[in-house]
Amino acid sequence: MDPTLIKLAIGGIVLLGCIGLFFGIGLALAAHKFAVKANPKVEAVLEVLAGAQ
């Protein structure tokens, strides 16, 4: 294999991995910071319903 291609592939994996990690952590932090308390009963009731629509 051409070493420049391997370099490109590894660079791409590392770069995209870093971008993904960065935004993933960002989203997780945002979800933590902007967490909304949901009533667990809502979910339970929805579970029981037929859920066709």
Added chain:
Amino acid sequence: MARLRRITYLTLGFLLLAYLLVFSGCAGSQNRFIKKTSFRGTHSILITFAGPVDEEWATKASNYRVYEKPDPDIVLKISTIELSTNRQTVILHFEEPLNQNQPHMVTMRGIMTEGKSVGTAIVKVRKLYLGYLFSILIGAMLVQNFVFTKYLGLCVFFGTSQKRSTAVGMGVTFTIVIVASAMMSWFLYQFFLKPFHLDFLQIIVFIGLVSLSVQAVDTILRKVNPMLFKAFGVYLVLVIANCIILAVPLILADNEYNAAESLMLALGAGLGFLIALFLMSSVRERLELANVPPTYRGLPIAFVVAGLFALAFLGFSGMSIF
């Protein structure tokens, strides 16, 4: 108090942006003897001098050298030169029409005024930058409306245009999300993908960014403004399934737009979609009451209406504003 300060910061930011936009387009005159340069019509460039120039110098074509900024090797041929009676303005006529989207460079060798030379001048001729940005905005909004001339985003377009209120809600959500995601994808493309020669991965990265911005808006809006979140409802998630939101970053990457131009294109695409949804929903609300033949009821007549709108939008084609 804190609110007032925030508003002050915002205003300052906007003023700075406006200042940058206005003055980034005007710089470039390197000689104090040249007052103004501009395009005139399709074939000509107008140059205004600070004082009267000698006729013998001004009407000699070999004293001028004009080229498009990206191609300094290709010198444009001047056919005739026109000097005004007060000898302060010169109009250069060219054989071929000028591509006014590119800035042009004009070199004037040894400008003679009243028998004295005031040196050589290299000046840039370009369209007013603000006008160029505005033409991108109007172009994406009307002339090349993504729904009616490129037939993109039709699934969401037909899905959410039954009621006017939902159509407007969808349009507004869409505009917000597309501006956010287009700016992010522009940044990532210019500063990460291009330097690392990974432009072939652009589609994957842009898809990820779109879903990321949708998710982020969803999470933040749920907490910050629950009323608005409820109004957006299911449409926020539907934005992911729209192809315009993927087309805009690809166009930005292809055309090598800068930040301001990208913002204008994204805004134009969003507002164009809003206009399309609004028009369509207004018609479809009336169609509910009309006596449509049974075969055409529902989606078929909506497609016919969309085709008529597309024909109407053809009227904008070939329109240029600046």
